[in-house]
Every structure is written in structure tokens, then in C-alpha cells.
Amino acid sequence: MRVALLLPPCGDMPGAFAAMWETVSPVLGDADTVALWLPGSGQEVRVELSALPEAVSHVVYGKAQGCVLPEQAIRWTEGLYSRFRPDLLLCYGSIAGQELAVRLSARLGCPCLTQIFTLEKGGEALLAKKKVCSSYLTWESASSTFPAVIALQKRRVMPVGDAVLCVPKHSIKSEEIPWPTERPDYLLGRESLESTEQNPLETAQLLLVGGKGLGNKVACDKLRLLAQRWGAALAWSRQAAINGFGPLDAVVGQSGVIAAPKRCITFGVSGAAAFLAGVEAAERLYAVNTDLDAPIFRCCDAGIVADAEAVIDLLLQKEKV
């Protein structure tokens, strides 16, 4: 099987590569070869000559500069696809990566799966899995139709050490295939909007979350004080924000921020599926709720059945966790 990994044009390329490699390696056999397609500038690739896995036989650079137009990305990728004819193309897991995978498969007339987090072999078939219904269910597809285009789960980037991607060794063929420079004729003009900063909740290591069960503004103020003392980020459930306990841009969940802290402590949050979507990537989830049957207790690492404000009072007397 020939496999191509299409990396994002910018951003955390080593992290994206590590996630792609972890996903694709279970389906690679001894004779399979992997090509890396790097639309972005090769300069962003970290240097460590011995780090590329052995199956990688070919690296292609596009050296796209500045703003990458979707039409240019699809033209470049389509050109590579018809030249190298991989059996499986794995695209990066951003919205642009999902879009590219779907459009490319429509043009090539081959199957496409998006938001995939695991690939396995099932005899001749490729088993692909993705999370659905706010990650409560796992959807599995078995297909033996190749070629196929697959986009990784959104935001699937793995933390990696200093260097994973590298300048290829002499045994790896490396070439540059020029990035298309002509603009599509439907593009009449382009303007840049001021970029918005990343929401700090996305990168917080310690996250406290207030829910509707906090019940009153005094309890909310105590939670704010606790977050300040502990140097923690503070977020809210949607019901809490709707009740005026905190700002709407600090809501975590399906319609808010997706956080991935090391530790997350919720106070008076029931644990609705739409909320959990925002904290399920937390390494450790702790909950305080008066109701033992609250759904949050079914998915947290540890919980306290108690009044949230009383627990906050106790924690305010403690040093940082």
C-alpha cells in the first residue's frame, strides 16, 4: 500500500505529523511506503536527520508562501495525487484539512472519511473509527475500496519532543513541486481581517468551571477569587453564563471553547453532553455537585457530593493544588 500524509501548510507540523503517524502506523505493513506532502515552507520543518520513520520514502515540498488559498491547495494536492497515486491519503485534522479531503475525494471519485481518530486493519479492509454524539458513541466503518481519502479528527495534534519531522536523509527522495501561483478567476479581491487572539481557555493547564448550581453571585465571586489565587483559568457552563455568572466567551463546551487542561474542576455543573464536549480532553476531571446522580459523576476521575460554595470556602483556605 502506498500512503501519503498531507501535513498542514503552517502551524504545529511536528505535532500534526506525530498524530498522523500514530494513526497510520497500525495499518502499515513491511512493504508499505509513505510519502510526506508538505505544502508549507520547508523552513518550518524541524531538523533531526535520524527521526523520520523508515517507511517514509519520499518528501514533497510545496513552499506555499503567505495566505494559502483553498483552490491552490486542492490543485497542488490533486496534482500530487494523480502523479503518485497513493492508495491512502491522510489529511491533517483542521477544518481546512476536512474540507480539502472532501473536495479532493469528490474530484477523484473516491471514498472519503472525515474526523477519524483510529485506523486498523480488518483482513483486506481498512477499519476507521470516529467519535459521534459528543463522543458518547464510536462509529466504525470498514472499507476495502482504494484509493481513499481520510481526514484526521479535528484538532488531533500530539505533543512531541523537540524534533520529529526532519530534513530527509539521502535515502529519502526529496523534491519540490511548485505551489500554484495563479489565482482562481472567481476570486475578485482579498482583504485581511485583524486576527483574533487565541482564547486562553484553550491552553490553560488548570481550569475551574462554574455551573448553574453555584446558585448566586457570591459563590461565583468566591470561585473567581479561588481561580486568581491558584493562577487557574476560569470558565463557565452555558447555563451559568446565561444566568450572568460569567462572560459568554468563557463558556466551555460544544458551542464554546474546547479546552484540554491537565486538571479541570467543575462546581455545580450537571455534565450535559454539550458541556462535556468542551472538557473531555482534560487529563483529570473533578466535580463538585449535590446530586450523586448527576451525569458528571459518571465521567469524572473523582468527585465530591457537596454544596459547591462550601467546598470553594474550604479550598480558599488551602494552598494551590
Ligand SMILES: Cc1cc2nc3c(=O)[nH]c(=O)nc-3n(C[C@H](O)[C@H](O)[C@H](O)COP(=O)(O)OP(=O)(O)OC[C@H]3O[C@@H](n4cnc5c(N)ncnc54)[C@H](O)[C@@H]3O)c2cc1C
Ligand atoms: C446545541 C446545544 C449546544 C450547547 N452547548 C453548550 C456548551 O457549549 N456549554 C455548555 O455548558 N452547555 C451547552 N449547552 C447546554 C447544555 O445542554 C446544558 O444545558 C448546560 O451545560 C447545563 O449547565 P449546568 O450544568 O451549569 O446547569 P444544570 O444542568 O442546570 O446543572 C446544574 C447542576 O448543579 C447542581 N447543583 C445544584 N445546586 C448545587 C449546589 N449548591 N452545589 C453543587 N451543585 C449544585 C445540580 O445538581 C445540577 O447537576 C448546549 C445545548 C445545546 C442544545
